[in-house]
Amino acid sequence: MNPISKAEENHLKAIFNLCEEFGKPASTNAIAKIMKTKAASVTAMIKRLSEKNPALVNHQKHKGASLTEPGKKIATNLIRKHRLWETFLVEKLNFSWDEVHEIAEELEHIKAEKLIDRLDDFLGRPKFDPHGDPIPDADGNFTFRKQILLTELAEHKTAVVVGVLDDSPSFLQYLDKLHLVLGAKVKVLERIEYDGSNRILLNDTHEQILTNKVCQNLYVKTL
Amino acid sequence: MNPISKAEENHLKAIFNLCEEFGKPASTNAIAKIMKTKAASVTAMIKRLSEKNPALVNHQKHKGASLTEPGKKIATNLIRKHRLWETFLVEKLNFSWDEVHEIAEELEHIKAEKLIDRLDDFLGRPKFDPHGDPIPDADGNFTFRKQILLTELAEHKTAVVVGVLDDSPSFLQYLDKLHLVLGAKVKVLERIEYDGSNRILLNDTHEQILTNKVCQNLYVKTL
DNA sequence: TACCGTTTTTAGATTAATCTAAAAAACATT
DNA sequence: AATGTTTTTTAGATTAATCTAAAAACGGTA
Ligand SMILES: [Mn+2]
Ligand SMILES: [Mn+2]
Ligand SMILES: [Mn+2]
Ligand SMILES: [Mn+2]
Numbered sequence: 250m251n252p253i254s255k256a257e258e259n260h261l262k263a264i265f266n267l268c269e270e271f272g273k274p275a276s277t278n279a280i281a282k283i284m285k286t287k288a289a290s291v292t293a294m295i296k297r298l299s300e301k302n303p304a305l306v307n308h309q310k311h312k313g314a315s316l317t318e319p320g321k322k323i324a325t326n327l328i329r330k331h332r333l334w335e336t337f338l339v340e341k342l343n344f345s346w347d348e349v350h351e352i353a354e355e356l357e358h359i360k361a362e363k364l365i366d367r368l369d370d371f372l373g374r375p376k377f378d379p380h381g382d383p384i385p386d387a388d389g390n391f392t393f394r395k396q397i398l399l400t401e402l403a404e405h406k407t408a409v410v411v412g413v414l415d416d417s418p419s420f421l422q423y424l425d426k427l428h429l430v431l432g433a434k435v436k437v438l439e440r441i442e443y444d445g446s447n448r449i450l451l452n453d454t455h456e457q458i459l460t461n462k463v464c465q466n467l468y469v470k471t472l
Numbered sequence: 473m474n475p476i477s478k479a480e481e482n483h484l485k486a487i488f489n490l491c492e493e494f495g496k497p498a499s500t501n502a503i504a505k506i507m508k509t510k511a512a513s514v515t516a517m518i519k520r521l522s523e524k525n526p527a528l529v530n531h532q533k534h535k536g537a538s539l540t541e542p543g544k545k546i547a548t549n550l551i552r553k554h555r556l557w558e559t560f561l562v563e564k565l566n567f568s569w570d571e572v573h574e575i576a577e578e579l580e581h582i583k584a585e586k587l588i589d590r591l592d593d594f595l596g597r598p599k600f601d602p603h604g605d606p607i608p609d610a611d612g613n614f615t616f617r618k619q620i621l622l623t624e625l626a627e628h629k630t631a632v633v634v635g636v637l638d639d640s641p642s643f644l645q646y647l648d649k650l651h652l653v654l655g656a657k658v659k660v661l662e663r664i665e666y667d668g669s670n671r672i673l674l675n676d677t678h679e680q681i682l683t684n685k686v687c688q689n690l691y692v693k694t695l
Numbered sequence: 696t697a698c699c700g701t702t703t704t705t706a707g708a709t710t711a712a713t714c715t716a717a718a719a720a721a722c723a724t725t
Numbered sequence: 726a727a728t729g730t731t732t733t734t735t736a737g738a739t740t741a742a743t744c745t746a747a748a749a750a751c752g753g754t755a
Contacts (some may be wrong), residue, residue: 293742294743342593511733705747711743
């Protein structure tokens with residue numbers, strides 16, 4: 250019964266992410282939305298995953314799904330693989346940060362522990378991926394980093410861009426246009442009350458306006 | 473009807489290789505053997521592939537299968553991907569030549585033209601893979617190289633190892649043990665009539681005996 | 696607490712990819 | 726040409742992964 254299929258892996262990852270985000274079991278509907286399938290299909294999948302040996306998800310009817318320890322192990326390993334491949338694509342193959350997610354979505358399902366460990370070495374055991382998301386180590390431990398949204402940075406304070414909340418291609422491309430790449434230095438010169446937009450100083454040199462929406466999706470770390 | 477599945481791709485590759493090797497349509501049984509399935513399953517798959525739009529295989533009942541031009545395009549592109557990934561694994565991730573086939577068997581199915589072209593660039597557009605097999609370019613053209621089996625090299629002649637016919641891990645590992653890697657220089661000192669074994673001089677320094685079976689699976693190129 | 700809208704599950708169907716067993720066709724050998 | 730063996734195809738079944746439609750359960754509000 251063992252080898253885990255791509256569909257099963259993607260469900261596990263969806264459940265993991267939803268549980269992390271909301272701190273409670275993932276609903277059938279929410280999972281279906283991520284998987285681009287229907288709630289009925291998710292119910293069937295959850296049933297199969299919870300009957301695996303060992304069980305990969307916990308599930309009581311109408312109460313949502315969460316992962317067991319073996320399930321979490323698989324999910325974090327998928328995230329590890331996804332983020333390492335994204336890093337490879339950006340660092341070694343010169344892809345831009347908005348192009349790599351889709352491809353990594355496929356590469357993450359390649360099953361060869363040795364491959365991913367060698368890739369990790371080749372990349373110099375990076376701790377964060379091109380979007381600033383932490384890459385779990387082989388044991389599933391994430392590196393925690395104190396970060397806040399740019400909307401939470403006090404006026405007149407300076408910080409460095411370290412990640413994004415929204416990682417959609419359109420947002421990432423827009424950030425490129427604004428020169429807001431990882432590592433960029435931003436100082437909040439003025440927060441405009443009227444519409445929540447922010448006048449910022451970029452890399453000590455350029456002044457520009459960032460909408461509230463942009464600032465709500467940018468993670469920064471104070472110096 | 474379009475996106476081609478992994479199972480379909482593997483069948484196309486099997487048909488391509490069989491047609492190349494024997495110069496005639498591939499039999500259901502031969503394909504089944506490569507795919508590790510049954511003849512009945514292959515018949516079903518061939519039917520589906522020949523009813524695709526465009527058709528990928530030519531097939532008349534009881535007469536074997538061969539590829540159409542669109543089918544050949546897909547097959548050579550798979551071979552290109554397989555061999556580029558093998559090269560990546562050996563050159564960049566320090567895998568040995570006997571470990572890479574299985575992993576490449578999975579990686580070859582990742583669908584992203586840009587990925588494979590970038591990988592090709594990253595590797596320096598190699599013409600041959602770690603087993604000495606030619607890597608087709610993006611248009612499907614293979615680099616031809618004049619090569620013979622070591623059994624065909626005349627006594628007292630010198631040549632360089634450029635490839636293997638058998639690429640099974642056990643043979644490759646045995647070659648490593650014999651220091652018969654790609655690029656090694658071999659001179660046939662004596663061909664022993666009794667059992668077809670060969671006394672050779674390796675890299676101008678070491679003398680050793682190679683069985684007929686080994687020599688029948690080693691490609692060399694005269695200087 | 697009874698009702699109503701929403702969410703989840705069940706029931707039943709479909710498609711791809713495989714299997715086994717049986718029938719049909721092709722091939723080979725007297 | 727007749728017969729027997731091998732190969733290929735057909736028929737029918739199975740499993741994973743999905744769907745739609747209907748039934749059941751849940752949760753909030755009157
Ligand atoms: Mn995925
Ligand atoms: Mn990422
Ligand atoms: Mn393959
Ligand atoms: Mn190879």
